[in-house]
Amino acid sequence: MSTHLLFKNIDEAGLATLDVYVQRGGYENLKKALAMPPEGVVEELLQSNVRGRGGAGFQMGKKLSFLPKGAMDKYVVCNADESEPGTFKDRELMQKNPHLLIEGILIAGYAAQATKSFIFIRGEYAEQAEILEAAVAEAKAAGFVGENILGSGHTQDLWVHRGAGAYICGEETGLLDSLEGRRGNPRLKPPFPANQGLYQGPTLINNVETLATAPVIIDMGGAEYAKLGTETSTGTKLVSVSGNVKNPGNFEIELGMKSRDIIEGLAGGTPDGTKIKFWFPGGSSSPVLLPEDLDLAYDFDTMAKAGSMLGSGAIIVVDDTNSVVDVALKLAKFYKHESCGKCSPCREGTNWTVKMLQRIEEGLATPMDLDILASVQEQIIGNCLCVLGDAMAMPLGSMVAKFREEFEEHIEGARARNPYPEEAAA
Amino acid sequence: MSDETQTAPVVGEIVPAPPREQAIAAFKTEPPRYAGGSRVPGWDDPVDLTKDPATIPDPATTEVPAELRAEIEDLMTRYPDPKSASIPALAAAQRLHGWCSPQAIEQVACVMRVTPGYLVAVASFYDMLDTKPVGRCRVYVCTNISCSLNGADALLDAVKGELREGDDIHARGFECLGACDIAPMASIDGVYVGPIALDEVPTLVDQIRKGEDPLPDKQLNKRRSVDPEANG
Numbered sequence: 001m002s003t004h005l006l007f008k009n010i011d012e013a014g015l016a017t018l019d020v021y022v023q024r025g026g027y028e029n030l031k032k033a034l035a036m037p038p039e040g041v042v043e044e045l046l047q048s049n050v051r052g053r054g055g056a057g058f059q060m061g062k063k064l065s066f067l068p069k070g071a072m073d074k075y076v077v078c079n080a081d082e083s084e085p086g087t088f089k090d091r092e093l094m095q096k097n098p099h100l101l102i103e104g105i106l107i108a109g110y111a112a113q114a115t116k117s118f119i120f121i122r123g124e125y126a127e128q129a130e131i132l133e134a135a136v137a138e139a140k141a142a143g144f145v146g147e148n149i150l151g152s153g154h155t156q157d158l159w160v161h162r163g164a165g166a167y168i169c170g171e172e173t174g175l176l177d178s179l180e181g182r183r184g185n186p187r188l189k190p191p192f193p194a195n196q197g198l199y200q201g202p203t204l205i206n207n208v209e210t211l212a213t214a215p216v217i218i219d220m221g222g223a224e225y226a227k228l229g230t231e232t233s234t235g236t237k238l239v240s241v242s243g244n245v246k247n248p249g250n251f252e253i254e255l256g257m258k259s260r261d262i263i264e265g266l267a268g269g270t271p272d273g274t275k276i277k278f279w280f281p282g283g284s285s286s287p288v289l290l291p292e293d294l295d296l297a298y299d300f301d302t303m304a305k306a307g308s309m310l311g312s313g314a315i316i317v318v319d320d321t322n323s324v325v326d327v328a329l330k331l332a333k334f335y336k337h338e339s340c341g342k343c344s345p346c347r348e349g350t351n352w353t354v355k356m357l358q359r360i361e362e363g364l365a366t367p368m369d370l371d372i373l374a375s376v377q378e379q380i381i382g383n384c385l386c387v388l389g390d391a392m393a394m395p396l397g398s399m400v401a402k403f404r405e406e407f408e409e410h411i412e413g414a415r416a417r418n419p420y421p422e423e424a425a426a
Numbered sequence: 427m428s429d430e431t432q433t434a435p436v437v438g439e440i441v442p443a444p445p446r447e448q449a450i451a452a453f454k455t456e457p458p459r460y461a462g463g464s465r466v467p468g469w470d471d472p473v474d475l476t477k478d479p480a481t482i483p484d485p486a487t488t489e490v491p492a493e494l495r496a497e498i499e500d501l502m503t504r505y506p507d508p509k510s511a512s513i514p515a516l517a518a519a520q521r522l523h524g525w526c527s528p529q530a531i532e533q534v535a536c537v538m539r540v541t542p543g544y545l546v547a548v549a550s551f552y553d554m555l556d557t558k559p560v561g562r563c564r565v566y567v568c569t570n571i572s573c574s575l576n577g578a579d580a581l582l583d584a585v586k587g588e589l590r591e592g593d594d595i596h597a598r599g600f601e602c603l604g605a606c607d608i609a610p611m612a613s614i615d616g617v618y619v620g621p622i623a624l625d626e627v628p629t630l631v632d633q634i635r636k637g638e639d640p641l642p643d644k645q646l647n648k649r650r651s652v653d654p655e656a657n658g
């Protein structure tokens with residue numbers, strides 16, 4: 001059996017339209033789910049053991065089961081903010097197969113007994129938002145979205161909500177604040193969104209890919225889905241590979257595939273004449289790994305054991321023509337720009353990290369600055385409402401730890417080029 | 427949140443040392459001061475304590491274009507709390523006015539029944555909402571990791587270099603736009619193009635200027651999946 005569940009015939013002409021999607025058996029899984037009790041759907045998702053595809057890797061079924069039962073306003077929010085550098089899988093899925101996502105949101109909404117749902121899509125994805133809006137309108141006209149869906153008694157509304165450009169709106173509570181029409185500042189947790197989320201109601205938030213997997217799980221059955229991948233990382237995963245590779249793009253893989261086969265096989269490896277220097281296994285927020293880690297299996301637990309994370313499934317490959325200091329500075333600038341400013345350790349920490357890396361670039365730093373740099377990272381981790389600061393601190397810390405010699409050489413070289421360091425710093 | 431992309435010094439390149447005084451002066455430059463001795467732009471006017479607090483604009487005296495009003499009112503019906511519409515509403519006003527001008531904010535505030543201050547606070551948080559006047563056509567050049575590994579900084583410089591006085595174009599660096607597979611890339615009013623070669627930049631900027639379809643062959647939406655088994 002092919003391991004292509006989400007990307008099956010993804011370029012089929014007209015797949016974004018309801019007609020073609022229904023011809024392929026689309027919305028049959030919604031019917032199947034609606035014929036089960038909601039708890040039955042939750043049970044299938046639990047059995048599938050599918051873990052969230054947005055970054056944290058939390059089990060979707062478990063999150064669903066945390067939602068309180070009973071009649072109240074509950075919400076499903078699809079996280080289509082996709083702003084983690086290196087990640088572009090949700091984009092291709094939404095652009096080419098929007099109805100799969102809509103069907104998944106409806107199945108999850110039925111399982112959660114939610115009456116309202118939103119797709120929070122980043123504002124930059126204008127084309128994808130238009131495609132989704134058209135698809136939602138088609139689904140509404142066909143009676144898949146709205147009141148008493150297909151006579152089941154389940155009512156669920158769905159709207160596409162466009163953001164306006166802010167990485168922090170991918171963080172689930174920042175997203176909720178933004179969706180409520182405010183600045184996207186994260187909230188104190190607990191309470192978690194499953195208890196108190198959008199408009200203080202119980203809210204299920206999942207990534208696009210996670211929700212798009214729901215119809216597949218209902219189709220195969222949770223137990224069958226769990227046979228794919230590894231025991232604790234079940235199923236298939238969309239992986240975005242970019243950076244210094246010959247064939248960048250999205251690939252659907254079975255979790256547990258060897259990382260080398262993804263980077264050097266599917267993505268074609270680095271350009272001729274260069275070698276891999278390091279790679280981010282799960283977006284720019286994941287600690288970097290080295291060429292010797294290429295034989296590790298690509299799944300949640302192996303990546304965690306190697307000191308990194310699978311994150312959003314975005315592999316960024318950096319080859320040996322690049323300086324680690326440059327990459328570190330780019331990275332730090334991104335987090336500085338995107339820090340919402342609510343928590344001091346993150347706001348100040350990202351700012352100082354950029355300044356210190358610039359000192360290194362400009363030849364004003366001494367090797368001692370590397371220790372200060374590392375200590376700033378330590379002071380960010382675990383001290384904020386959300387993990388945006390950690391998302392800079394962890395990869396940066398790993399770069400300094402693994403490439404300390406290169407940082408030191410760089411400091412030496414830059415100091416030698418700057419003729420008046422003492423006077424300038426005085 | 428929306429500071430412009432800074433140009434990073436090129437590493438590895440040996441730059442001749444500047445004259446001694448100049449080098450020292452460069453490192454010792456005072457941060458800029460704004461009016462009233464303030465170090466923060468925009469905070470230079472003292473608060474006028476005699477002024478009345480800002481209020482929700484009066485519908486009787488605030489003119490709102492009918493289409494904009496209809497669009498915002500429609501947006502407000504989608505959410506249990508109509509305030510949720512503030513970001514899409516600001517985006518709609520920006521499309522009409524070119525930026526979130528005081529007039530645009532006033533109109534949105536009038537329809538949504540909130541204070542202009544509330545909306546300014548929201549708008550200033552988001553990179554795509556401009557609270558200062560800029561060119562109408564927005565060109566975002568991604569300068570994040572994967573794109574910069576493929577020459578994004580040179581691309582941004584080239585695009586800015588092609589601009590002429592009077593162009594109604596706002597070109598800026600942007601964080602990862604979620605299209606690292608076509609690095610280096612740019613978004614032209616939401617249309618993703620890439621990979622852009624440097625020698626294509628003059629054509630691209632010319633097309634943007636004339637309002638033509640930007641580099642049609644390089645548009646993302648024409649790209650097929652690269653996964654060998656996705657269509658098998």
Ligand SMILES: Cc1cc2nc3c(=O)[nH]c(=O)nc-3n(C[C@H](O)[C@H](O)[C@H](O)COP(=O)(O)O)c2cc1C
Pocket residue numbers: 051052053054055056057058060079080081082083084167168169170171172173205206207208210211386387388391
């Ligand atoms: C700074 C930050 C940015 C995030 N950005 C995204 C994002 O763009 N898309 C996403 O799906 N999840 C993102 N997340 C993870 C979400 O907070 C949340 O864990 C996820 O949406 C849950 O869905 P899942 O369980 O399906 O993965 C981000 C988290 C943080 C801390």
Ligand code: FES
Pocket residue numbers: 085086087568569570571572573574601602603604605606607609611
């Ligand atoms: S790094 Fe440029 S689009 Fe992602």
